[in-house]
Amino acid sequence: xxxxxxxxxxxxxxxxxxxxxxxxxxxxxxxxxxxxxxxxxxxxxxxxxxxxxxxxxxxxxxxxxxxxxxxxxxxxxxxxxxxxxxxxxxxxxxxxxxxxxxxxxxxxxxx
Numbered sequence: 001x002x003x004x005x006x007x008x009x010x011x012x013x014x015x016x017x018x019x020x021x022x023x024x025x026x027x028x029x030x031x032x033x034x035x036x037x038x039x040x041x042x043x044x045x046x047x048x049x050x051x052x053x054x055x056x057x058x059x060x061x062x063x064x065x066x067x068x069x070x071x072x073x074x075x076x077x078x079x080x081x082x083x084x085x086x087x088x089x090x091x092x093x094x095x096x097x098x099x100x101x102x103x104x105x106x107x108x109x110x111x
Contacts, residue, residue, distance in 0.1 A: 035051055035052075035053075036051070036052040036053075037049040037050065037051060037052065038050060038051075038052050040056070042056065042058055042064070044062055044064070044079065045062065045079055045081075046077075046079055050066055051068070053068065053070060054066050054067060054068050055067040055068075055069060061078070061080070062078065062079045062080070063076065063077070063078045064076070064077040064078070065077075
């Protein structure tokens, strides 16, 4: 019995030899090249600047795909005028969402 108390006291004293400190907070240090922009030159009902490293893909119905090959990303831009065709546009946008389900983890409908 005395041996077990002695053994517990030795373990207790040896485990408290060093103070544990939490790790300091770390911050990402990312450095990017200065981005150069160019004016969008396509005839559209909208205008903005895009990165010079982007590839512009002209698509039908005033759609536009801005592709960034260096980072494997793209931005889809669309402009549709609403002239008593809101239902058609909502159906089209729903089709686009479900077309994306092949890439997404989970998209569920509200039906």
